[in-house]
Every structure is written in C-alpha cells, then in structure tokens.
Amino acid sequence: MPVAHINLLQGHSxxxxxxxxxxxxxxxxxILVAPKDRLYVWITQHDLQLFGLGxxxxxxxxxxxxxxxxxxxxVEMVLMKxxxxxxxxxxxDAVTAIVARHARCDPQRIRIHIVEGNPDNWAIGxxxxxxxxxxxxxxxxxxxx
Numbered sequence: 478m479p480v481a482h483i484n485l486l487q488g489h490s491x492x493x494x495x496x497x498x499x500x501x502x503x504x505x506x507x508i509l510v511a512p513k514d515r516l517y518v519w520i521t522q523h524d525l526q527l528f529g530l531g532x533x534x535x536x537x538x539x540x541x542x543x544x545x546x547x548x549x550x551x552v553e554m555v556l557m558k559x560x561x562x563x564x565x566x567x568x569x570d571a572v573t574a575i576v577a578r579h580a581r582c583d584p585q586r587i588r589i590h591i592v593e594g595n596p597d598n599w600a601i602g603x604x605x606x607x608x609x610x611x612x613x614x615x616x617x618x619x620x621x622x
Contacts, residue, residue: 480517484551504571558593
C-alpha cells in the first residue's frame with residue numbers, strides 16, 4: 478500500500494525519471510519491508526509556466542537562475558499508520574538522496590511530506606484496510622511495540 482507521488486518541474490530526462498521510480502521503489506521495499514507489487518510510485522511533471530518560483534512562473538525564474546538552486550521537488554508519501562518512526566526517517570533520507578541524484582537538484586530544496594494513512598479510512602477494493610489487512614497490521618503493530 479505505500480505510495481509516493483513525486484512532483485518535479487518539466488525538463489528531466491525520461492531515463493532520470495525512470496531511475497527515480499526504480500530507486501524509490503527499491504528503497505521503499507527495503508526500508509518499509511513491503512513487497513514491490515504493493516508499492517506505487519509516480520511522478521508528475523509540472524509545466525514551467527504553471528509553477529511559481531519566487532513569485533513568478535518557473536519559465537521566467539529559470540532564465541535568471543540555476544535550476545539546481547531553484548527547483549523544489551515535493552514528495553508526498555502515504556504510509557499506513559503504525560510503522561516505526563525509524564522507517565519514516567530512513568525513507569525520507571533515502572528518497573531525498575535519490576531525487577537529488579537523478580533530478581540533479583540541491584537536497585536542501587527537496588520537501589517530503591508523509592501522510593499516515595488511517596487503516597479505517599483507506600480502502601482496498603472497497604474494504605477498509607483495517608479489515609482487509611487486519612493480520613498484517615496487527616503484526617506490524619506488535620513489531621513497533
């Protein structure tokens with residue numbers, strides 16, 4: 478169930494975007510101890526004219542500044558509630574390093590927001606995760622205790 482939505486400005490190469498997806502998926506699987514077939518990672522590239530940097534469209538800002546110093550990749554992840562805090566710290570660190578490397582941006586500009594999904598409010602096939610994944614969630618909660 479873990480998901481990652483990565484927001485970048487348009488202009489990154491298809492290979493860089495592919496590698497971000499592969500490497501973030503690998504990191505999520507390893508750090509979150511989640512099977513890859515249950516992970517979802519996608520990238521949204523934003524039109525330079527429709528994304529503001531410093532109060533002007535990015536298309537204008539980038540004419541006068543370095544993309545590395547201006548772009549602010551934003552990653553939103555949804556992870557089911559009950560995971561150990563150490564996993565949150567480790568995944569934030571890993572995803573920051575991956576995005577910085579492949580998007581060639583300053584890691585200090587990357588923002589990651591982790592939303593803890595409440596299993597009662599997250600449906601899998603129309604069934605709350607608290608019911609659909611009850612045994613898995615109970616096992617994870619025991620491991621965190």
